[in-house]
Amino acid sequence: MAIFDELKTVGKVLQDAGKIEQYQQILDAQAKMLEMQKKIYDLEEEIRSLNDRLKIKDDLCFENNAYWIKKAGMKDGPFCSGCWDSEHKLMRLHTVNMGLVRCPKCKSSMNLGEYQEPRTRIAPWANRL
Ligand SMILES: [Zn+2]
Structure with missing residues (x-):
C-alpha cells in the first residue's frame, strides 16, 4: 500500500534527523492504520456473511x-x-x-x-x- 511506503520514507527521514518523537508518531500512525485495515477486513467479512445468510433466508421455509x-x-x-x-x-x-x-x-x-x-x-x- 502506497501510504505505508510513504510513511516509512517519512519515518526514515525523521529517524535519520534524530527527530525521535516525530518518528514515534509515524510508527504509531502506521500501527493505527494496520489496526483500521484489519477492522475494515473484518467488517467486509461480516457483510459478506450477512449477505450470504440473507440469500439463504429468502429461500428457506419451515415445514x-x-x-x-x-x-x-x-x-x-x-x-x-x-x-x-x-x-x-x-x-x-x-x-x-x-x-x-x-x-x-x-x-x-x-x-x-x-x-x-x-x-x-x-x-x-x-x-x-
Ligand atoms: Zn443442529
Missing part, C-alpha cells in the same frame, strides 16, 4: 419440523432448525430411520412426520440426502 430450501421450483433439505435459528448454520439432517432424522452438529433428533425422501424433486445444485 415438517425442519427447514427446507425452495428455489426455482425445487426443494432441498431437510436442514436443522435449531442450528439455523441459533447459529445461522445450515446443517443437513441425516436420516436415522423412516421419518426420523438427526443433526450431525447439535445431535437433535426430529420426526419429519409425513416427509418422504425426495426422488425427483431434488435440486441439481443440492447434494442427495
